[in-house]
Amino acid sequence: MGQLRCDPVGGRWVIVAAERGARPGDSRRGARVPKGGFCPFCEGNEDRTPPEILAYRNDGLPADGPGWRVRVVPNKYPALQSEGDPEQRDYGVYEVRNGIGAHEVFIESPKHVLSPTELPADDLKEVMWAYQDRMRELKNDKRLIYALVFKNVGESGGASVEHTHSQLICTPVMPKRVQEEMANCEEFFKSEGRCLLCEIVAHELRERERVIVESDRFVALAPYASRFPFEMWILPKGHASHFEETPRDALDEFAGVLHEALLRLDASLEQPPYNYLLHTGPLTRAPVDYYHWHVEVIPRVTSVAGFEWGTGFYINPVAPETAAECMRNVVLEEAREHALGRGGAL
Amino acid sequence: MGQLRCDPVGGRWVIVAAERGARPGDSRRGARVPKGGFCPFCEGNEDRTPPEILAYRNDGLPADGPGWRVRVVPNKYPALQSEGDPEQRDYGVYEVRNGIGAHEVFIESPKHVLSPTELPADDLKEVMWAYQDRMRELKNDKRLIYALVFKNVGESGGASVEHTHSQLICTPVMPKRVQEEMANCEEFFKSEGRCLLCEIVAHELRERERVIVESDRFVALAPYASRFPFEMWILPKGHASHFEETPRDALDEFAGVLHEALLRLDASLEQPPYNYLLHTGPLTRAPVDYYHWHVEVIPRVTSVAGFEWGTGFYINPVAPETAAECMRNVVLEEAREHALGRGGAL
Numbered sequence: 001m002g003q004l005r006c007d008p009v010g011g012r013w014v015i016v017a018a019e020r021g022a023r024p025g026d027s028r029r030g031a032r033v034p035k036g037g038f039c040p041f042c043e044g045n046e047d048r049t050p051p052e053i054l055a056y057r058n059d060g061l062p063a064d065g066p067g068w069r070v071r072v073v074p075n076k077y078p079a080l081q082s083e084g085d086p087e088q089r090d091y092g093v094y095e096v097r098n099g100i101g102a103h104e105v106f107i108e109s110p111k112h113v114l115s116p117t118e119l120p121a122d123d124l125k126e127v128m129w130a131y132q133d134r135m136r137e138l139k140n141d142k143r144l145i146y147a148l149v150f151k152n153v154g155e156s157g158g159a160s161v162e163h164t165h166s167q168l169i170c171t172p173v174m175p176k177r178v179q180e181e182m183a184n185c186e187e188f189f190k191s192e193g194r195c196l197l198c199e200i201v202a203h204e205l206r207e208r209e210r211v212i213v214e215s216d217r218f219v220a221l222a223p224y225a226s227r228f229p230f231e232m233w234i235l236p237k238g239h240a241s242h243f244e245e246t247p248r249d250a251l252d253e254f255a256g257v258l259h260e261a262l263l264r265l266d267a268s269l270e271q272p273p274y275n276y277l278l279h280t281g282p283l284t285r286a287p288v289d290y291y292h293w294h295v296e297v298i299p300r301v302t303s304v305a306g307f308e309w310g311t312g313f314y315i316n317p318v319a320p321e322t323a324a325e326c327m328r329n330v331v332l333e334e335a336r337e338h339a340l341g342r343g344g345a346l
Numbered sequence: 347m348g349q350l351r352c353d354p355v356g357g358r359w360v361i362v363a364a365e366r367g368a369r370p371g372d373s374r375r376g377a378r379v380p381k382g383g384f385c386p387f388c389e390g391n392e393d394r395t396p397p398e399i400l401a402y403r404n405d406g407l408p409a410d411g412p413g414w415r416v417r418v419v420p421n422k423y424p425a426l427q428s429e430g431d432p433e434q435r436d437y438g439v440y441e442v443r444n445g446i447g448a449h450e451v452f453i454e455s456p457k458h459v460l461s462p463t464e465l466p467a468d469d470l471k472e473v474m475w476a477y478q479d480r481m482r483e484l485k486n487d488k489r490l491i492y493a494l495v496f497k498n499v500g501e502s503g504g505a506s507v508e509h510t511h512s513q514l515i516c517t518p519v520m521p522k523r524v525q526e527e528m529a530n531c532e533e534f535f536k537s538e539g540r541c542l543l544c545e546i547v548a549h550e551l552r553e554r555e556r557v558i559v560e561s562d563r564f565v566a567l568a569p570y571a572s573r574f575p576f577e578m579w580i581l582p583k584g585h586a587s588h589f590e591e592t593p594r595d596a597l598d599e600f601a602g603v604l605h606e607a608l609l610r611l612d613a614s615l616e617q618p619p620y621n622y623l624l625h626t627g628p629l630t631r632a633p634v635d636y637y638h639w640h641v642e643v644i645p646r647v648t649s650v651a652g653f654e655w656g657t658g659f660y661i662n663p664v665a666p667e668t669a670a671e672c673m674r675n676v677v678l679e680e681a682r683e684h685a686l687g688r689g690g691a692l
Contacts, residue, residue, distance in 0.1 A: 005570055005571040006571055007569065007570070007571035007573075008530060008534065008542060008546075009527050009530055009531065009542060009543065009546070010523070010526060010527060010530070011526055011530050012571070012573075012658055012659055012660070013571070013659045014571040014572065014573055014659060014660045014661075014662055015659065015660070015661045015662065016571075016572075016662050016665055016666070017661055017662070017663055018663060018664065018665045018668070079653070079661045091570075092549040092553075093542065093545045093546055093549055094549075094570050094571065146657075148652075148653060148656045148657055150651070150652025150653055150655075150656050151652055152649075152651040152652050156649065157649070157651060158649035158650070158651025158652065159651075167652070167653070169653055169657075171657065171659070175656065175657030175658060175659060176657060176658030176659065177356070177655075177656060177657055177658040178656075178657070180356060180357055180658075181355050181356060184354060184355055184356070184357050185355065188354065196354060196355060196439065197355065199439045200354075200355070200439055203438040203439055203440075207438075223353065224351055224353070224437075224440050225351040225352055225353035225358070225359070225360040225362075225440065226360065226362075227353075227358075227360055275651055275652040275655055276652065277652045277653075277655055277656035278656075279656065296655070296656075298655055303498075303502065303503070303504035304504070304650065305496070305498040305503060305504025305505075305621055306494075306496025306497055306498050306504065306513070306621040306622065306623045307425070307494060307496055307513070307515055307623075309496075309523075309621055309623055309642070309644055310494045310496050310521065310523060310524075310623035310624075310625065310642075311492075311494055311515075311517065311521030311522060311523055311524070312358055312521060312522030312523040312526075313358055313359045313360060313361065313517070313521060313522065314358070314360045314361070315360075315361045315363055315425045316360055316361065316362050316363070317363055317364065318364065319362055319364045320362070322364070
């Protein structure tokens with residue numbers, strides 16, 4: 001089992017998961033499945049993953065066989081594992097815990113496509129349902145504090161399997177980044193009496209120059225202080241702290257906005273590597289007035305180097321206004337057709 | 347001029363430096379100087395950089411010509427610039443400042459080598475002196491709060507020029523990471539009456555399993571909660587909050603430990619891309635009891651992906667104890683000979 005170790009200087013936890021790397025010199029993550037080689041995520045290869053936790057499949061078909069649309073399985077190389085005691089121990093000046101938690105993989109399609117944009121927009125709805133279903137289920141394990149849903153696309157985005165998939169890692173401690181966001185939002189709420197992210201949504205819908213996609217209930221925008229070129233945040237317009245509380249019809253609408261935003265990104269930067277991640281309230285807490293869930297999309301087209309590691313600040317060579325305009329100018333129907341063509345649907 | 351924009355949700359500043367990228371789609375930093383092509387940092391090409399700020403050269407030789415050993419010039423594509431007013435303005439819910447500061451390049455050798463390990467260890471001493479001289483000088487500009495010294499090595503380490511060099515960026519705001527470290531260290535000092543990093547040094551020198559290099563006054567170790575495989579921190583054993591206060595003979599000793607640590611890293615992972623960065627007290631503050639300067643060396647052999655961006659936590663597939671042992675086991679004389687051979691000195 002791995003360990004969770006706390007760095008008391010930086011105030012962050014590190015998962016030391018020695019079994020994930022083979023040899024010390026061979027520590028590069030990713031590329032476990034060679035490009036164009038055998039794919040354990042394709043329909044028909046269900047026996048090459050651990051048994052499924054959840055799948056949406058046609059009625060009457062047995063588990064761990066074909067006929068599914070979205071399939072959730074434990075990560076074969078988990079960063080954190082479900083068995084064990086989360087007790088915290090001191091080791092001199094340090095803190096350490098057993099590496100308990102959960103690590104799940106969401107296989108987003110039975111077909112071997114590299115991106116959700118290569119599938120019809122409707123196919124993304126059930127992926128969002130699966131995130132929600134798993135988060136609701138994991139709330140029952142009282143050892144777990146937070147569920148982070150994320151997606152890695154492309155080799156330099158950290159993807160080890162190219163077949164379109166996303167992941168969920170549950171931690172027994174609050175993630176530093178979410179804790180910081182919640183603290184900043186709570187402070188704003190206390191002084192201004194409003195949710196900071198509601199305020200940002202209102203500001204951006206007034207200004208419009210950083211808006212990329214908009215629907216009745218959601219908006220995708222280039223954040224004012226974007227860390228990366230073409231960074232996007234997708235948020236509900238109305239206040240909501242917990243993703244898993246989203247009604248299903250709103251979730252379907254969200255899937256549509258996410259799909260369109262990714263299409264506009266893919267068309268603008270020619271399918272860049274990227275990560276997305278879902279920031280939502282912790283599993284252990286009831287909905288709050290001051291925090292607001294959102295998805296952050298991080299294109300990996302600039303390097304993070306000494307300055308960023310040293311400061312926690314970023315240098316962004318593309319103004320968010322320029323990126324938003326570029327993505328708004330994408331001709332959607334053309335982009336959709338090209339992407340479906342890459343996915344083999346046309 | 348660029349802008350410094352603050353993200354109120356994450357509490358971080360971003361330098362939006364639109365002039366650093368060429369076109370929106372061409373936003374990849376780095377690789378401005380093609381490999382094996384013309385090198386503006388080599389001796390004889392002094393007219394291809396902005397005029398030097400500082401150089402150590404033989405007596406009587408004119409500035410911006412040959413005969414130097416270490417040369418400091420302004421970055422030709424600065425992230426922050428020295429002219430302007432650092433005044434902070436509100437823009438709706440956001441804060442923004444002019445992108446003022448400083449951005450300097452330390453050319454570490456007149457010879458076209460890729461790494462300080464390809465030069466004799468003694469050559470690194472004057473690089474450390476140059477860091478110190480520049481930091482002392484920049485203290486006089488009262489608009490500047492912090493000077494971050496860092497080094498990017500290798501294309502995936504973010505280096506845009508292969509000729510061995512490091513950089514300094516001065517910011518008019520406190521870096522988030524340093525602020526966090528100082529806050530954690532101050533809290534520890536208040537409750538325990540000791541410097542946290544002094545305590546860590548003492549713990550590691552007792553345990554020894556994470557020690558990589560040791561001299562009279564310095565130690566290089568694999569931190570207990572290393573974020574990355576083969577991460578190293580190099581610290582003075584005795585308490586010291588500000589790098590620029592280090593006496594010159596101690597600084598020379600530090601250069602030797604840094605050189606040996608980098609040699610052991612290069613030999614263990616076959617010259618990996620890496621970053622190093624210097625964390626020290628801010629320019630504006632007198633020495634303090636609770637903070638302790640150190641250099642963090644971050645090998646870039648694992649990818650930072652959705653989990654890391656979402657949580658601020660890291661997954662490290664190599665135990666720091668294993669990495670330290672591997673680096674201790676490097677036969678130093680062999681490694682030195684190979685590195686000097688690569689640099690053309692043998």
